[in-house]
Amino acid sequence: MNISDIINPANLVYQKTKVMNDTPMHYCPGCSHGVVHKLIGEIIEEMDIQDKTIGIAPVGCAVLAYNFIDIDWQQAAHGRAPALATAVKRLLPDRYVFTYQGDGDLAAIGTAETIHACNRGENITIIFINNGIYGMTGGQMAPTTLKGMKSSTSPHGREVPINGYPLNISNLLAQMEGVCYVTRQSVHTMGSVRKAKKAIQKGFENSMLNKGTSIIEIVSTCSAGWKMTPAESNNWMVENMFPEYPMGDLKNI
Amino acid sequence: MNQHKKEITLLKGNEAVAHAAIRCGCDGYFGYPITPQSEILETLTELEPWKTTGMVVLQAESEVASINMVYGAAGCGKRAMTTSSSPGISLMLEGISYLAGAQLPCVIVNVMRGGPGLGTIQPSQADYFQAVKGGGHGDYKMITLAPASVQEMADFTVLAFDLAFKYLTPTMILADGIIGQMMEKVVLPPYQPRRTEDEIKKECPWATLGKPADRKPNVINSLRLEAADMEKLNLLLQSRYREIEKEEVRFEEFDCEDADYIIVAFGICARICQKTVQLARAEGIKVGLIRPITLFPFPTKQINRYADRVKGMLTVEMNAGQMVEDVRLAVNGKTIVEYYGRMGGIVPAPDEVLIALKTKFSNIES
Known part of the structure; x- marks a missing residue:
């Protein structure tokens, strides 16, 4: 047997989705963004909706999402992705429109746009990356930063009397009548990746069923911002983030 | 119908x-x-x-x-x-x-x-x-x-x-x-x-309508992480603004050909000052009016054309004197440009503007 017998299309069991291009990723080792990008690419390919999908990129580490996923994109001002998505979906109702937002983008500066898009029941899919930190700007405190968690702007740990509480925005959004699906997932194990993929796909499918807004929160790691190795980050996330942001569906109509 | x-x-x-x-x-x-x-x-x-x-x-x-x-x-x-x-x-x-x-x-x-x-x-x-x-x-x-x-x-x-x-x-x-x-x-x-x-695809090939197999993704974006790329975008925008300045100036003028004084006013102030021109001319003061319709691009050349021929210009604005700066730039020191205006929601009256014109240019002889 030589190598061409092995590398043969008949033996192919898995390959990189064509919706992901070959641009080298700028994400840090251990970061969840790359996996979530790949899942979105796979879902778009499998649903055969590349020509019907418009992504809205945030401000934050994923600002360059359009460099990796081969679809039409609009890059939004910080926090405004749900407003853009609202207009895109209303004017192009037969398209799949999703936003990809971090915790600072979605739950701090863009809280109003997020809540009101959800309250109107916009038929969009919101992918919400929650790593409890502002990654792009160098690890500052986010609305979802845990109590006592250190960041560059809470160097002694988040103190409730000064900074308030971690904002569990998915719980808030799950209460809204315009929202049909809220789920909290992660991508730190093979099993969790598969579950997250199903959740994202469901969110995409919901957007064509006129049921309202779908939110898929991915509790994520930021090893650079957390100043840990990728393996340490995964463990830290399970031990510290999951108790505050438990896995599973919060709403599924 | x-x-x-x-x-x-x-x-x-x-x-x-x-x-x-x-x-x-x-x-x-x-x-x-x-x-x-x-x-x-x-x-x-x-x-x-x-x-x-x-x-x-x-x-x-x-x-x-x-x-x-x-x-x-x-x-x-x-x-x-x-x-x-x-x-x-x-x-x-x-x-x-x-x-x-x-x-x-x-x-x-x-x-x-x-x-x-x-x-x-x-x-x-x-x-x-x-x-x-x-x-x-x-x-x-x-x-x-x-x-x-x-x-x-x-x-x-x-x-x-x-x-x-x-x-x-x-x-x-x-x-x-x-x-x-x-x-x-x-x-x-x-x-x-x-x-x-x-029609949109034809007019706006950059529009994000969903990427078909035969074209690259369209990305709507103002981010350029490389400074050189950002400067390139700036240069493109500036060249477009120069083209707009060349092609799209719109303005109106009334009674300017023989005018000793020209009022420059836009929007509702221009309507008010048309009456001021009538009142002034009834008193024998030769006043004209230029109304910029496009504020950017500003009718700089059109105003400058009169700079050598008039004794002064007056901008009338419902602000503390903003457009007056652009009129001064337009005449480039060739004539005096004064400002009269009201603020905070007050609308000037035609006769009030005429009084202001006479006061600002005390050499007016009717």
Whole structure:
């Protein structure tokens, strides 16, 4: 047997989705963004909706999402992705429109746009990356930063009397009548990746069923911002983030 | 309906904007209530164009959301617009800068009220600087049209869309509370259908309508991480602004050929000063009037043409003296340029302007 017998299309069991291009990723080792990008690419390919999908990129580490996923994109001002998505979906109702937002983008500066898009029941899919930190700007405190968690702007740990509480925005959004699906997932194990993929796909499918807004929160790691190795980050996330942001569906109509 | 018959109707300026938007094939309106322009959103929701032309009308949660909805719609090559009044426009400036940076066409109407701060709901022209000098961050310009009648509120809505798409730039109609609120006869523009998706693809090959297999992804974006790329984008924008300055200056002049003094005024002040010109001429003072219609591009050369021939110019503005700076730049020291204005929502009267003219130029002999 030589190598061409092995590398043969008949033996192919898995390959990189064509919706992901070959641009080298700028994400840090251990970061969840790359996996979530790949899942979105796979879902778009499998649903055969590349020509019907418009992504809205945030401000934050994923600002360059359009460099990796081969679809039409609009890059939004910080926090405004749900407003853009609202207009895109209303004017192009037969398209799949999703936003990809971090915790600072979605739950701090863009809280109003997020809540009101959800309250109107916009038929969009919101992918919400929650790593409890502002990654792009160098690890500052986010609305979802845990109590006592250190960041560059809470160097002694988040103190409730000064900074308030971690904002569990998915719980808030799950209460809204315009929202049909809220789920909290992660991508730190093979099993969790598969579950997250199903959740994202469901969110995409919901957007064509006129049921309202779908939110898929991915509790994520930021090893650079957390100043840990990728393996340490995964463990830290399970031990510290999951108790505050438990896995599973919060709403599924 | 007989399309050839002119439809004359009596409307408020704000209502005229709403009717004209529907008629000129606007795809989406996104707005938030604020006095003195709420009739635009009210008229649109009353007319329910989503049942006729398919135009989307949405009351947003804020001006911040409105302008970003406009961004989303414009990014799809759609004809999108928003309207507001001064404090609301301040909230939109971030979005306007992004629209300019992303080279997106859209129409923004500012029915100005007195400021600063929450100010007053009475008419003002105090957002001149904000509109023509940038307002938001970064080096950008907006084509700025200054209507002086209800008819122009309708006409400029159509024109603003055409200019926005011609130059891929946000375009502003800078009106004021009087133009928005007053009622006049108006001939509404003829109906033109909203563009089909195929037409949009042809006119706007950059639009995010979904990536077919045979083209690269379209990305609507103002981010350039490399400084050299960012400078390139700036140079492109600047070259477009120079082209706009060359091609799109619009102005009107009255009685300037023999004038000793020229009043320069825009919007409602130009209407008021037409009367001032009559009053002055009745007293034997040869006064003319130049009305800039485009505030950017400013009619610099057209004003400069008279700089050697007059004894002085007077700008009349409902602000603390903003356009006066551009008129001074236009004449470049060749003649004296004075300013007269009222602030905070006060509208000057024609005779008051004549007194100001006589006071400023004490050498006037009638």
